[in-house]
Amino acid sequence: MSAPVVVCTWQGAGDDVAEETAAALTLGRRVAAESGTELRWLVLGPAPEDLVETARSHGVTVVDTFGDARLESPGPDAVVEAVARYSASRPAALIVFNQHFGTRFVVPRVAGRIDAAVVMNCTDVELAESGGFLVTAAAYGGDTRAVYAPDPERTCVVALLANAVLPEPVETPAQAPPVEDVDIDVAGVEERVRIVEQARSEGPRLEDAEIIVAGGRGLGSPENFKLVEELAETLGGMAGASRPIVDEGWTDSAHQVGLTGRITRPALYVAAGISGATQHMAGCSAAKTIVAINTDPDAAIFRYAKYGIVGDCLEVLPEMIRAVREAGVAR
């Protein structure tokens, strides 16, 4: 049998969204089935509670757990070494990671350490007719898709974008797969980057918000960001922003939604005075309902929105605040 497909999740780095794990396993299972090989799930650090059930319902052949205490919190050097040693003992055809802040900068180092091919921002992996894989990735902030052919002689490492693959459990799950502890010791690995002052998460995070009201350059001036904040508060949600207004200092970077900001998945995303550039949409297109308020009827944001108001957000936002109050709306 050819080398396995490995899905690697790492809770210590924030791989705690069950849907994302399910998406990576779904992709892994499809590629493994097409290439007639097994699907292994490498779990770094603490295992998710429903480990065995998740593995079973996604057709995982073997679960490899790697419970070293060093992996409980993100120590990038230990993780790079752990995956490199795992991969040396069980060479994989494909290793799939989920891409988010905790893995974004570690995955390419893993690839470098094991001299693998690597593609970030991956949205899909298929088998090429000539053998090997074809990896599709978002480029130009999402304006284009690039299809790469990794060298088939090497392991290919990909980082899967959130929401690119729809999670699909198998219809009739087989038996629960065996869970094997990986016997690799990374205790001797020294972290070369020392955290002097840890980031203090202050309050709720946009990533977890159910409702986000975001503003962009169409707000016209910094004071008007208040309208965004007020509607967000009225709805019991959080305020977000496009990058230009963060760069201009209208609000701080914790509010930036997008490719290089927060990747959010709220139930409701209200975009006021935001054009809908792909780099922005990379951070909110997974919202279940997008509402756009924009003066330009041709603005790209309307292509993503379920509801739109063509109009001046400085007039519409206050009216929305009023309408929400009047309706006594909450989620």
Added chain:
Amino acid sequence: MASGSMLPMRIVVCVKEVLDPDAVGAYALSGGLVVGEDGKTLTQTTIPRLMNAYDEQAIEAALRIREGGTECTVSVVSVGDDLTTLLRHAVALGVDDVHEIRPPEDEPDCHVIASLLGAWIRTSGGADLVLCGRQASDDDQGVVPALLGEMLGMPVVAVARAVEITERASVMVTTVTPDGDETAEAALPAVVTISNELGEPRYPTMPMRMAARRVNPEVVEPDSISEGADLAPRVRLVRQYVPTVKGECVLIEGDGPAAQATRLVEALVGDRVLQGRP
């Protein structure tokens, strides 16, 4: 290492020439972005080429370190063709020397680029600090700095908003995380990638621009530095396309913003996205 008793540090900044992402975005927004005849490159000649914005900020970070009193030289290096204009811009910003490494084949991937950058750094006197952009705005990969760190055996600190050299020959970096700013320290030599939170890069002055016009980058042929380096790409671009987004937006009409806002809230309550008053 402001003590001055040591050799000046060497900072190397890696910069990439990219298509102006705003122009690409504008074409994409208007539905006019097209892939060239080869099926994989954007060839619209009206899209200007410029320095990847994060790389310009990486130069800015280097210059701030120098102005902060650290004795250092700032070298800028890029892998690509016809980079004179790009690298003169770096000179106008105030860097000390600029180098253009010719790629060995048409489409070097991140591995080839990192290998060349690594080989050049090794053969040209090494580096105490390597600064890169967090990602190139064309491929968005953010892979080259990580590979470079692995090749050179240097730690990599990603997405910095501020970089300082300490007395202990280490680098103190403020990084941007989803939970706010974090401060991290790594012994030199190290690779640091710069994010846009660093702030606006300086604008070159007229005299600096005039002076830069007389400077030509040192052109480096890959053969001269890459002995023993494996320059086979690990990935090849086979195709590029513009994805379509299907729009199904319901425009809320009405007599003025008040009526529209009321209808919108009703629609959201109707969809159970919001819960109305019982």
